[in-house]
Amino acid sequence: MKYLDTAMEAARSLGADYADIRIQKSTAETIYLHNLSLKNTSTDITEGYGIRVFKNGAWGFAHSNLFSEDQVAATVKRAMEIALLSAQARKGNGMVLAAERSYIASYRTPVTCDPFQLPLKEKVDLMLEVNRMMLNYEGIRQAVFYLLAQKDEKLFASTLGTRLDITTQFINPMITATAVMDGDSQSRTFDEGGRATGWEWVTRLDLTEKAKQIAEEAIIKVKAETLKEETRRTLILDPGHLGLTMHESVGHATELDRVLGWEADYAGISFATPEKLGNYKYGSDIVNFVGDNTLEEGLATAGFDDDGVPNQRWYIIKDGVLNEYGSTRDTAPQIGLVHSRGCSRATHYFNQPINRIPNLYLLPGKKELTPAELIADTEDGVYIQGRGSFSIDQHRVNFQFGGDFFWEIKKGKLHRPLKKVLYKSCNPEFWNACDAICDERFWRPFGVVNCGKGQPNQTGRMTHGAAPSRFRNIRVGGSQ
Numbered sequence: 001m002k003y004l005d006t007a008m009e010a011a012r013s014l015g016a017d018y019a020d021i022r023i024q025k026s027t028a029e030t031i032y033l034h035n036l037s038l039k040n041t042s043t044d045i046t047e048g049y050g051i052r053v054f055k056n057g058a059w060g061f062a063h064s065n066l067f068s069e070d071q072v073a074a075t076v077k078r079a080m081e082i083a084l085l086s087a088q089a090r091k092g093n094g095m096v097l098a099a100e101r102s103y104i105a106s107y108r109t110p111v112t113c114d115p116f117q118l119p120l121k122e123k124v125d126l127m128l129e130v131n132r133m134m135l136n137y138e139g140i141r142q143a144v145f146y147l148l149a150q151k152d153e154k155l156f157a158s159t160l161g162t163r164l165d166i167t168t169q170f171i172n173p174m175i176t177a178t179a180v181m182d183g184d185s186q187s188r189t190f191d192e193g194g195r196a197t198g199w200e201w202v203t204r205l206d207l208t209e210k211a212k213q214i215a216e217e218a219i220i221k222v223k224a225e226t227l228k229e230e231t232r233r234t235l236i237l238d239p240g241h242l243g244l245t246m247h248e249s250v251g252h253a254t255e256l257d258r259v260l261g262w263e264a265d266y267a268g269i270s271f272a273t274p275e276k277l278g279n280y281k282y283g284s285d286i287v288n289f290v291g292d293n294t295l296e297e298g299l300a301t302a303g304f305d306d307d308g309v310p311n312q313r314w315y316i317i318k319d320g321v322l323n324e325y326g327s328t329r330d331t332a333p334q335i336g337l338v339h340s341r342g343c344s345r346a347t348h349y350f351n352q353p354i355n356r357i358p359n360l361y362l363l364p365g366k367k368e369l370t371p372a373e374l375i376a377d378t379e380d381g382v383y384i385q386g387r388g389s390f391s392i393d394q395h396r397v398n399f400q401f402g403g404d405f406f407w408e409i410k411k412g413k414l415h416r417p418l419k420k421v422l423y424k425s426c427n428p429e430f431w432n433a434c435d436a437i438c439d440e441r442f443w444r445p446f447g448v449v450n451c452g453k454g455q456p457n458q459t460g461r462m463t464h465g466a467a468p469s470r471f472r473n474i475r476v477g478g479s480q
Contacts, residue, residue, distance in 0.1 A: 003023065003069070003072050004023070004163065005157070006072045006073060007051055007072050007073075008021070008159055010076040010077070011080070011159055012159060014053075014077065015055070016053045016054065016083075018053075018054040018159055019051065019054065019076070019158065020156065020158035020159070020307075021050070021051045021052075021156070022049060022051075022154055022156050022346070022349060022353075023048075023154065023155040023156075024047070024050070024154045024155075025045065025046070025047040026044075026045070026046045026047070026150065026151070026153075026349075027043065027116065027150065028043070028150040029147075029148070029149045029150075030042050030043075030147070031123060031124065031127065031145075031146075032146050032147075033124070033131055033146075034142070034143075035131060035142065035143055036128060036131060036132065036135070038124060046348050046349070047065060048063060048064060049063065049072070050062075050346065050352065051063065051075050051076050051079045052352065052353075053079040053080045053082075053083045054083065054095075055080060055083040055087060056084065056087035056090075057090050057094015058087035058089075058090050058095065059082075059083060059086060059095070060079040060082030060084070060086060061079055061082065061352040062075045062078040062079040062082060096333040097333070098329045098330075098333050098338060100160060100307070100308065100340065101160070102160040102308075103162050103163075103304065104162070105165075105303060106165040107164075107166045107167070107168070107303025107304065108167050109167065110197065111169060111198035111200075112197075112198055113198045113200045113203075114169075114198055115171055115199045116149065123147065127145040127147065129208055130175055130207045130208055130210075131144075131145050131175075133208055133215070134175070134214060134215040136215075139179045139218075139219050139222070140177050140179055140215050140218060140219070141179070141180045141185075142176075142187075143175070143211075143215075144174075144175065144178075145173070145175050146173075146174045146175075147171075147172070147174075148449065149169070149170070149171045150169060150170055150449075152166075152167070152168050154166045154167070154168075156304070156306070156308060158308050160308065164303070164308060166302055166303055168302045169196065170196045170197070171195065171197065172191075172192075172193065172447065173202050174190070175189070175214060176188070176190075176214070179219045181223065182223075186218060186221040186419055187218060188217045189387075189404055190207075190213075191387070192205075192240070192446060192447060193243060193446045193447030193449065193463075194447035194449045195297045195445070196297045196298060196299050197297050217405055220417050223417075224406070224419040225416065225418060226478035226479075227408070227418060227421055228477070229477060230424075230475055230477025230478075231476065232473045232474065232476075233381050233382055233474060233475075233476040234380060234381030234471070234472050235381060235382055236371075236374055236378060236381060236409070236468060236470050236471075237384050237470075238383075238385045238386070238468050239442075239444040239445075239468065240385060240386050240404075240446050241384050241403050241404075242362065242464070242466040242469060243446030243447075243448065243465070244390060244446075244464075245390075245399075245430075246362060246464050247357065247360075247451070247464055248396070248399060249396060249399055249431075250289055250317070250360065250431075251360045251462070252357065253272045253396035254270070254316050254324075254325045254326055254357075255325065255343070255357060256325040256327040256331040256355055258270045258355070258396075259325060260334055260335075262331070263454070265455060266452070267453065268395060268396060269395060269396075271396055271427060272322055272325075272396070272427075276322050277322055280322040280428075281432060282317050282321065282322045282427065282428055282432075283317060283320040283432055283434060284434050285320045286365060286366075286434060286436075287362065287431050287432075288315065288317060288319065288362070288363040289315070289316045289360060289361070289362055289363070290313060290315055290316065290361055291313070291316050291326055291341060291343075291360055292313040292314075293305070293311035293313070293342055293343075293358045293359050294312065294313050295361075295463055297445070297463070298462070298463040299359065299447045299461040300345070300356070300357075300358050300359045300461065300462040300463065301359060301463075302345075304342070305343060305353070306344045307329045307342070309329065309342035309344065310342060312341055314341060316360065320432070326341055326358045327355065328343055328353070331355055341358070342358075343356050343357070343358050344356070346458065347459050348458075351454075354453065356453065356460045356462065358462060359464075360462065360464055361465035362437070362464075362465065362469065364438065364439050364440040364443040364467040365438055365467065367439065369436060369438045369439050370441075371438055374470055375413070376412040378409050379410075380409065380410060381470075382407070382408055382409065382421060383406065383408075384403035386405055387403070387404055388403040388404050389402040389422075396427065397427050398424075398425075400422055400423070402422050403421060405417075406419065406421040420478045420479045421476065421477075422477060422478065423475060423477075424474075425471075425475065430471060430474065433474060434470065434471050435472050436469065437468075437470075438467035438468045438469070442467040442468055443465060443466065443467040444465060445465040446463065446464050447464075448460075448462055
């Protein structure tokens, strides 16, 4: 597109040390069904371009949704003016950008059935069938089906000579059944967090059949007892639950901008500071976390990040030891890294790219181990499935998590269902308490499409994953 060249020529003529332009069109469809009532259907389209200029060790960013050569050139000029003003407030020599080469490439999320091409009636009919199935159960008073699909089409150019054409998309169906009995109400949710794929994934999920399980478990949950007192117990956590735990206690803690203290106002800094690299025991020897923006159907998989850096795979925690961070071109040099790990992403065209969590997952165990064997080997514990409430401090150390469905384990068997279970722990106690992880047959991804960060706030997306894992001697109790 001619506007790519217009922007880069304008940046060079103004003397930019580096510049890039990201032209982006985002299309988001939301469908919300409450019981058998269609509450909302909407398709929002956001289109424009964001321009960054790097000058004298500082960034300038400006954006517009007006497409003309004059307007593009004016936006470049505004970005340059902001960069020059920012450079006046820099510390020392300012920022340095990690080395990178130029690329000419394209990327498309593999999609067999595009949900945006599917008739609305077909999608709503499935949603009605799923909610009707849940409401057929006595005691289920509320059924919710929320469907979100998004497509981002980007054209990227930089003064390095890079030219990228990238289209990514994801889909996220979520269903919830709420049971009301004996003065209490409890909900059970099916939510895999979204996948970078098309409607074919929704078909594979067989949500009509899944609705039966969700409704039945909501009824089991509302009738369940609570643990009440807090004591040290063994936990077995399923992949869907671990996705949120690792997101908060590992993902955010190893974003390099947060480690450097650049990101503090919105969600805190990080205890995992650079002097700990290579020597800090973050977890037990079997704990290995990988950053992998090449992951198939991963929500952060896009071919390249918004710095024009290729997607990569690397160890963040290796054999329990803090190994590296998620970095960008401007954060990597701060700790002596030559290259970025490609974690720079923006939500919309009017957002400046920031350091985001990559696709981050816990590697499965190396020895054959099934969930049934893991439970059989546990004398006294709690098995937690799905996401619940969470809280973590401003240094990503102390935290508390709930869940969505719970079983008490006694003498190697699922003894009774529970509700309102909470556990409390901290880094590094929690990950060092991991003594068993099921093998790769039971590894499952879990997506996050609403990761909030930055001011103004941006919503990022990434995929986590794990196999069922066991943690010993963790504080577990019940809430009221």
